Amino acid sequence: MGPKMKTSCQSNGPSETCHPCELTLQAKDLKLCDNKCICVSDLRDCEADSSQYNPVSLNISCYLNDLCLLSYSWNPELVNCEDTTYSFILNFSTERHHCPGVLNGFANFNLTLRRRGRQLGDKGWFGPHLVDMVHAVKAPVPTITTVKSSDDSLSMSWTGDIGHEKCQVRYRVSTDHSWTQVPEDVPVNYGQSVDYVIKGLQPYTNYCVSLVCVGETGQPSEWSDEIPVMTLERAPSKGLEVCYHLRPPSSSSRHHHLILMWKALNMHEATGRILGYRVAYTSRTDGGGLSQNVTFNTTEMKTELNVWEQEGEVTVTAFNSAGSSPPSLLRIHPLPPQAMSTVRSLWVRSRGDFLVVQWDNSSLPVSGFAIEWTSHTNPESKHWRWVDGHSRSADLTEHILPLQTYTVSIYPIYHSLCGPPQSLPVGLEHGVHSKPDKLHIVVTGDVVTAGWEWVMDGSHIRVDGYRLELRHGRQEQVFPVWPDVRQHTFPKLQPHTTYSVHLLADNLTQNIITFTVVGYLEAIATATSLISLSLVLGLFAILYKTLYKDYILSQVANPQASQLGQWLLKPHTEEVVEKNILKLEDFLVTDLQVGRCFTEPDPESPCPSEEEDKSTCFILSLPRNESTGPAILLCCSGCEESFIGRLESSRVPSENSQIKSTLGCCPGCIQTWAPPRLVFTVGNTIECDNDYIVNTFAVQH
Known part of the structure; x- marks a missing residue:
């Protein structure tokens, strides 16, 4: 019976390309050859030809029981473990009478590994490798029994095994590939339970812990299995970044419309799972009059409420199971501040399984932008992303599903003020779901103004952008068309010249209008005719009023005549x-x-x-x-x-x-x-x- 072999391909880092392969040999599987100095796992190897050996560095590790664990790093000359079988050849300096007993803590031998592939001629020899069992024997692998956590520490327990004298502990964040090893050694005794506490950890974070123990021979054991554990929550450590937008009251109401938005805390700031947000508004009154007090909880990161025409204060806090964040305070004035402009040149492009939002920020003195996207099938579910004020684009990679229509809105933010949003309907399959249509022009002298309307697009054609072109022969004037623009003017056109205005989706013409610019003399004549007509109509109106007053209206007595x-x-x-x-x-x-x-x-x-x-x-x-x-x-x-x-x-x-x-x-x-x-x-x-x-x-x- 051949050796039992197991494969464990583990990655120690994102750039790791070397995969260890482990082979396990049990002493009972060894057989004695006619040459009493050789023990093999496959009797076909008793007549091994040492001239065919290809030396390969092997990492040999053996346990104190009757198992010997042989492991080596991946070699390009070797096929993978699943397509290859291996056999062991143990060559001793003296004769042996019973091979199963040769694997002990005092044996010395040369180890040769023979590989046999499934394809014809696919075979090889590796070794010999000198094995000194005194130094190759490793301590038993320890086993972690319990792990407990607080908000900044982990407490782990294990029991000392045979040959264990001391152990070392290591830990890492579950998303990180580098380990942090505890500097001090933990003394252990056989059969006794050991407790150790790792301090200084981040709250509400997933960690992995492991340990290794050293025996009497000085050879460390293998690292124990990694145990995942999470630290407990802590009250959020940072206040929210809140901004507001105040709309003036309408003609039918004296209440202002207050819009509040805030940026979600990151994992290190939240120190736990945020359960919701608490909003409190209080109006300030003079002389002890009535005040407006509103307090409520919400799970969204935007809320709206109607407030009185008075100065007020708003506090917003985030809370988890451990407590609340420091409050963020805003003072709301009854007079709306200077209105902030919306973003310009907003457009959204589809890139496979995510969306790319682009805009122009050159004319806005902002400190950041807030992007909100909501599915039309589930309008209550809102998702947010905040970027800095220098950004001109953002990728929406999360919570974007195919066959869904989303409304993407972007808000400009200047510290505690947030401007009105600019929005577009979009989807993964076709990008923006609206288009410019109903192109029309107005020609005045040597100036033409082209206008259009934005409508919902039902053609289901993906368009990366629209543009307006004024053409005359080979001459072109190009103007990009964005959803926040409804018209464009082309000045200084040549008289007695025919032009055409084209509305294009990418490179395909959607609408076209042809016109001719009237000469300057004709324009002056037309203007003169209109002015003359206006004068004639005005003179007629004056004469008509005089005649109507003198001959149609009745005489009224003058009190001053008597x-x-x-x-x-x-x-x-x-x-x-x-x-x-x-x-x-x-x-x-x-x-x-x-x-x-x-x-x-x-x-x-x-x-x-x-x-x-x-x-x-x-x-x-x-x-x-x-x-x-x-x-x-x-x-x-x-x-x-x-x-x-x-x-x-x-x-x-x-x-x-x-x-x-x-x-x-x-x-x-x-x-x-x-x-x-x-x-x-x-x-x-x-x-x-x-x-x-x-x-x-x-x-x-």
Whole structure:
């Protein structure tokens, strides 16, 4: 019976190309040849020809039991283990009588390995290799029994085996290929349990641990099996990066629309599995008024809420099973800040199983961009990626499935402010699902403006980009067409020249419009005709209005043509003037008399004569209090061109105050009368302009 062979192909690193192959020989499989100094695993090898040997370096390791483990590194001259069989030849310096007993801790022999391939002629000899069992025997492989973890440490246990004197521990992050070996040795005794703690680890991280032990012969054992273990969670160590966008209230609501977004913490910052985010908004009020307080949890990284027209504060925290992150505080002002522009020239291209998002950031003073993509079949599931402000593209490699339509949105971010998004519908099969259509042009002189509309594309054709071309013969002007652009102008065209405007998808023309630029003289003639037509229409409108007013509308009486009308329109109301302005509604008119003034006039205050038939007198009843006098009489001499005046004052006149009375333009005088305790002195008359004259009067008690 041949030796038992097992293959274990393990990679120690991403650049490792050498694969070890292990062969196992059991002592019971050895057979004695006629030459008593040779033991073989296959009797066909008893007559081995040493001249055919090809020396190969072998790593020999044997356990203390009746097994001998032979291993070597991969050699280009060897085929793989699955296609090859091997046999062992052990050559001793003295005769042997029983081969199964030759594998012990004191034997010395030369080992030769013979390979036999499945193909004809595929065979070879490797060796001989001197084996000294005293130095080749290794300690038994230890076995890790338990592993426990905290947020920053691992505690492992194992039991000492025969020949174990000391052990060494190593560990690594499961995604890393390099090991960290603990510097100190751990002493062990046979049959005793050993505990060891690895400290200084990262929380919520997958690790692999292993150990090796050294026996009395000084040969270390093989490394034990790797045991995977994860450290426990810790409260997030860093606050969130939060930005906000405030939309002004609509016509039907007084509430602002607040949009909050934040960047997810990475694994080292989260130190655990983030279960959600807690958002708290509080409005700030003056004088202890009502305030708005809102607190809620969400699993998304964007939320929207309506807030009052008041200053407010927002705090956002991330939390896991161990606790919450430090809060991120934002102060929200009721007036929207300066609006940020959206990104320009947004486009998305499909590249096999992922999407490439591209945009232009040259005109935006930003600190970063947030990219959101959502499936139309599952709009509640949103995925995010944040990039720095210098980026112009990003690859979306995760959560992108075929036969799905996604809405990809990109937000510009400037520290705590985030701008409005620019969005596109996309898919893996056809890229962007919208296209420019309905091309039209407007020609004005030597300038042509081309316009189009963006519509959903149902043709299911992948397009990497659209462009607009203006062609004349072999001359071309090219303009790229992006979803944020709806028109483009081509200036300084040649007169009497035919051009064509082409809308292309990649290199295929989708729409085409041909036009001819009119000459400058024709354009001037056209403009002159339009101006002349406008003048004629304006003159006709003026004549029509005049004729309609004079011959169609009925005559309306003119109040100024009669004495009664003049009396009604322009009474000269005497002003009791004060620099403070009186309001008419503060007074109550108790009497109105046309003609003569009241009796008992003040001899120092002139009164209109009896011949003055056109004079008008007003009696104003003032409020009765200690600071005012009795009623004041204002007399206005009649004037042919006078109008009814008005008093302007905010309160009752007091001593040495001024009252201003505004009357219709009139060269006449103002006459005043008052009871004995009030004296009115006529002030200077200010010459009027086209409408009014202002007279000022001093009042004395």
